[in-house]
Every structure is written in structure tokens, then in C-alpha cells.
Amino acid sequence: MQWGKKLLLLFVLLIVVVGCSSNDTDEDTENDAEGSNTDSEVQVGGELKIAYSAQPATIDPHMTTAVATSDIMRGVYETLVTVDEDQNFQPMLAESYDISEDGLIYTFNLRQGVTFHNGKEMKAEDVVASMKRWQELSTNGRAQFAEATFEEVDEYTVEMVLPNPLSTALSVLTSYLGSAPVILPKEIIENAPDAGIDEHIGTGPFKFVEWRQDAHIQLTRNDDYQARDEEASGLAGKKEALVDDVYFYFVTDASTRLAGMLSGEYDMAHAIAYDNVPQLEAADNIDIHIVPGSTQVLTFNQKKGVFSDIRAREAVRAALSLDEMMQAAFGDEKYYTINHNLVMPHLEGQFYSEFGKETHNQNDVEKGKQIIEEAGLEGEEVVILSTRDYEEVYNASIVVQERLEQIGLSVRLDVVDWPTFLEKKEDENGFDINIVGFGPQPEPTSYLFVGKGPHSGWMDDDEFHDLVAEFRNQPTLEDTKDIYDEMMKWLEEDIAFIKVADYNRVNVSQKLVKNVHFLDGFITWNISKEQ
Structure with missing residues (x-):
């Protein structure tokens, strides 16, 4: 009887040990293609401080091709369609889209219940107004979509009609670089100054707070964000604002960005000078990200x-x-x-x-x-x-x-x-x-x-x-x-x-910043920070 109890106890212990070993292995191998940190317990809250190498001239995505604008504002504004990490086209503000057999008619079926940062629900009238403004102001809009028409079919359906087939249509509509076709409220567009949007109201996981010239841009979590259900991938899928606030500090001097990362003043830094990389590689608290x-x-x-x-x-x-x-x-x-x-x-x-x-x-x-x-x-x-x-x-x-x-x-x-x-x-x-x-x-x-x-x-x-x-x-x-x-x-x-x-x-991040990803620039959602 005693021997039977000992065997039973030994069997239970073996199950516990094997189970723990399996879990440890899964956690050790979890990592992304960039070699960024991940963590099994996602922490929510805190501030993400990014040292950015240049200040954009404008943060109106319709009006500029500057990468800085894309990096900073892609968490604020969203597009109808986007790309995943493999550059496959995916819907974002559109629930789905259809293309006619002749390639001339694109029908975008909008997601229902998506709200702008001012609380207004996004509808077809906002999409039509946004796409017409983008068509008029952006380089790609003028060059490739000059004769396209955008029409409201009903409250949640928009139709784009092209005069000729356009091999590049989805490539341009999904691009957040080169004047992104982001969606804004119709009222904001109607009242926009010629110099550009000055009230930044989007649908993204972060809301615009302020731009202190020559200092920083602050974004804050959008608590009412309606995320997609699909797994996050590139710029597509589920987005979560896991930090309370994001600060893009304009730090044009490379040595200052370096010093700020080594001291812990900044959580991430953009465009590290290439000859500074060995110094950062030697630091125990820094992750290096070499990205296209x-x-x-x-x-x-x-x-x-x-x-x-x-x-x-x-x-x-x-x-x-x-x-x-x-x-x-x-x-x-x-x-x-x-x-x-x-x-x-x-x-x-x-x-x-x-x-x-x-x-x-x-x-x-x-x-x-x-x-x-x-x-x-x-x-x-x-x-x-x-x-x-x-x-x-x-x-x-x-x-x-x-x-x-x-x-x-x-x-x-x-x-x-x-x-x-x-x-x-x-x-x-x-x-x-x-x-x-x-x-x-x-x-x-x-x-x-x-x-x-x-x-x-x-x-x-x-x-x-x-x-x-x-x-x-x-x-x-x-x-x-x-x-x-x-x-x-x-x-x-x-x-x-x-x-x-x-x-x-070369971008860098503190090891306490988890789940760091890049795709043609910074991704500020789905990132958490150890407190």
C-alpha cells in the first residue's frame, strides 16, 4: 500500500515537471522576425518615449510624403485597406472590398460602429470626402487617381470607379508612405485650412494631443478604439494601445539620441548613427533593430x-x-x-x-x-x-x-x-x-x-x-x-x-519595451512597457 502511494506521488511529480518544461520552452522561443522582446504577461500603461531624428513640416498625411509624418501619425489615422507583414492586401476600415471583372469598379463595404476620436461614427460620406481630398492634394492621388470617382452607395458602402484598369491601385491605396489616403470626418475636411488639417481626428488606437514645435508630439490612448478581430500582422489585424501615452521627441543630434538611450531617458530611438551601433550592442539594456x-x-x-x-x-x-x-x-x-x-x-x-x-x-x-x-x-x-x-x-x-x-x-x-x-x-x-x-x-x-x-x-x-x-x-x-x-x-x-x-x-529599443515591430516605419500599437 505504501509502495503504491509512492508510485502515485512520483507519477504526479513527473506530470508537473514535464508541463513546466513545455511551457518554459514555448516562452524561450517566442520572438519576432526583428528579434524584438516579447513577454507572456502584457503590461498596460505607462509612457513610450521615442527619440526621433527629424521634425516633419506637416502631420497632415494627405499633403506630405515625409516618412516622419507616416511614423508619427499612422497610429492616429487609418486607411480603407492596408498590408500585413508579408505585404498582402488586407481590409482595415473596410470590412471587405470587391473588384469588378474588368478592374474598373472597386466596392468598399465599410465596418459599422467605427467611431472617430470625436465620437462620430465613420460612414460613407466621410470616406468619400476623404478620398476626394486625397485625390486632389496627394502626389499619388493626382498622378494615378486623377480621373477616378468616389461615390456613396449607401451609409456603409463606397464605390470607386476608374476610367481604365490600374495595376497599381491597391498598392497605392494600402501605402502609408507617399501621402496616405487616410480617412477623416467630413466636417474636418470641409473646414480644413489650405495649409493643412489643424484638428487631427482619426479612427486609430491613439488620439492626437499636441504638437510642441521643436520639442515633441504627444499621442494618447483611444479608449473607444474598435479593433479588428484578426491576428495582428504588419499594419493589419488587431491593434491595441497598450501604453497610456506616446511621445515623439525631436532629437536631431545623433549623439543626443545615443546618450538618451544609454541613460534610459528614451524608450526607443530612430535612425541611430551607424558608427554608434557597436556601443549600443555592448549595452545590456538595449535591443538593436536593423530594418529596411x-x-x-x-x-x-x-x-x-x-x-x-x-x-x-x-x-x-x-x-x-x-x-x-x-x-x-x-x-x-x-x-x-x-x-x-x-x-x-x-x-x-x-x-x-x-x-x-x-x-x-x-x-x-x-x-x-x-x-x-x-x-x-x-x-x-x-x-x-x-x-x-x-x-x-x-x-x-x-x-x-x-x-x-x-x-x-x-x-x-x-x-x-x-x-x-x-x-x-x-x-x-x-x-x-x-x-x-x-x-x-x-x-x-x-x-x-x-x-x-x-x-x-x-x-x-x-x-x-x-x-x-x-x-x-x-x-x-x-x-x-x-x-x-x-x-x-x-x-x-x-x-x-x-x-x-x-x-x-538602425532603430533601437530598451529591453523593457516588449513586442517591438516595424513595417516601413514605427508601429506604436501592441507595444507594452515594463513598469
Whole structure:
């Protein structure tokens, strides 16, 4: 009898030990693709303090392509459709959507009971007003949806009608970069000043509180947020505001962001200087996140000045060492990929062309100098617009300045803050060259540097833009490959800009911040913080 009791006790103990071991293993292997912290007990509350490298000129998503606006406001404003972590299209404010067989009619069935931050329920009239404003003000809206119509079918149904098939339609409608088609109350839109929305009322998990210029933007939890039921993935699925408040502090100095992370003053930091990474890797309290960043592009002002002459553009392309530029900007090769192709490497299986490869990264100063001499352009003044708010932009600009001086041009570096940079790059008198990063896009024609106007340095040639229109008017993206080849051939011959490289960005977080994810920028929902 005693022996039987001992066997029973031993059996129970074995069950307990095996059960504990199984649970421990599950917790140890739980992690995301970025290597961020997770925690089995989610804590709610506290403040999330983010040191951000630049202050946006506006936080009206319809009116800007600035990545800073996207990072800060994507928790405040939402779109009809979005993308998951694998870049698959998913509904967000739409419950579902349907596309007609001819690809011309998109029907968005809206979620019912979703309220704006002012308590008003979102309905079709708000969506129609928002999409019409986005269509009028945004770069992609004007370029790709100029002739689209948006109509209210009933209170919870909106119909978008296109004049022609648009292969890029969902790619643009889901993008939070490049002027996002976010949804606002109709009344806010009707009363919006020309300078942009000044009352930020969205549907997202966070509400806008204040913007103290040159200091911070504060967001607070939306206690009435109506989350989707699907599992969170990328920008899709269930969103929860797990912290009480989010502060984006504008800390333009890289060393100050570093010091603030090491001291614990900040919970997260954006765009850590690449040469600071080893110091942070040595810290026990810091997680490093190397995430896809942007595409660095050197843009010529073709409308006015020396680079209206194609020979000057050819000389610069010949002379530049893109390796030198990227070493100065990023240091270690793990942070960048020199790439002539318009799209980032992960999309090259769908969009790739050999055109542009042979003339890319020539590193031939003598050839560049000879072209300048033969064109009679020695001593011509060149203004390179730059900023120290993004160190990689400034450091690459220094290398370009040195190369251009070596081929006989007179170069001045105009270094300004980020809002001024954005303003001057829109002005034909504001620059001859600028170097800037463009956020990742799902297809090549969504990049602003292949459009008309200042983002491409006024590359307004009808032949090229006819190719862009042909690309977009295909039934699907799979039907665009041959046209993409023609586009790349034209760009190689015209030298409208120089696609330098695709690069990664280094963001960091304190280990006490849990469930950190990024997708084309910061995600502030579903993050918790140990108290």
C-alpha cells in the first residue's frame, strides 16, 4: 500500500515537471522576425518615449510624403485597406472590398460602429470626402487617381470607379508612405485650412494631443478604439494601445539620441548613427533593430541651372563613386546595397532590368572632367541641398561635393534643417542637386522620383510619362515587365537622377519595451512597457 502511494506521488511529480518544461520552452522561443522582446504577461500603461531624428513640416498625411509624418501619425489615422507583414492586401476600415471583372469598379463595404476620436461614427460620406481630398492634394492621388470617382452607395458602402484598369491601385491605396489616403470626418475636411488639417481626428488606437514645435508630439490612448478581430500582422489585424501615452521627441543630434538611450531617458530611438551601433550592442539594456530603410537618390534640377544640360548630368554620373558615398553615409556594407534597379532587392524577382547597370557606379573622375571641359562648363556653380537631420544625407553630400569639384565645377553645400530642406527641394531656385531617401514602395511608379515635378527634378518628358501610364494601365502588375524594361532604358539615356543604393536603418529599443515591430516605419500599437 505504501509502495503504491509512492508510485502515485512520483507519477504526479513527473506530470508537473514535464508541463513546466513545455511551457518554459514555448516562452524561450517566442520572438519576432526583428528579434524584438516579447513577454507572456502584457503590461498596460505607462509612457513610450521615442527619440526621433527629424521634425516633419506637416502631420497632415494627405499633403506630405515625409516618412516622419507616416511614423508619427499612422497610429492616429487609418486607411480603407492596408498590408500585413508579408505585404498582402488586407481590409482595415473596410470590412471587405470587391473588384469588378474588368478592374474598373472597386466596392468598399465599410465596418459599422467605427467611431472617430470625436465620437462620430465613420460612414460613407466621410470616406468619400476623404478620398476626394486625397485625390486632389496627394502626389499619388493626382498622378494615378486623377480621373477616378468616389461615390456613396449607401451609409456603409463606397464605390470607386476608374476610367481604365490600374495595376497599381491597391498598392497605392494600402501605402502609408507617399501621402496616405487616410480617412477623416467630413466636417474636418470641409473646414480644413489650405495649409493643412489643424484638428487631427482619426479612427486609430491613439488620439492626437499636441504638437510642441521643436520639442515633441504627444499621442494618447483611444479608449473607444474598435479593433479588428484578426491576428495582428504588419499594419493589419488587431491593434491595441497598450501604453497610456506616446511621445515623439525631436532629437536631431545623433549623439543626443545615443546618450538618451544609454541613460534610459528614451524608450526607443530612430535612425541611430551607424558608427554608434557597436556601443549600443555592448549595452545590456538595449535591443538593436536593423530594418529596411529607404532608397537613396541623387536628383538633378533639370528645370534651371547647369543640370538642364544633359552633358553635366552625364559628367556627374561618370565621376561618382557610389561605394564612397555609401561608405561615408553608412559605413558597414551590411547597411546598404548599391543598386541600379528602381525597386528594392526583395522585389527584383518581379521588376528587374539590365538597363542602367553598365553605366551605374562608374567612378571615373577623368571621364567626368573631360565631359565638363568639352561642354564648356568649367567653374559653373552647383548648389547641393543637404541636411544634418539625416546624417547619411549629409555625409553622402560631402563626397559628391568633393567629386564635383574634382571635375571642374564650383560647389556650395547648403545645409538646412529638415522642414527647410523639404521646402527648398520644391523650389526651382532651391537647389541644383539634392540627395534624399525615398521610403519603400510596392511597385516602381509609386516612387516620387519617377513622377513629374520637383521630386524628380522636373523630369517632365512626355515620352517617359507615357510609358508610366502604359505601365499603370495594365490589368495586373504581372503584365508590366516589358514596359518596365522600356522605362529603365529611357532613364539610363536621360540621366534624370541617379539611383544610388537601398539602405537599412538602425532603430533601437530598451529591453523593457516588449513586442517591438516595424513595417516601413514605427508601429506604436501592441507595444507594452515594463513598469
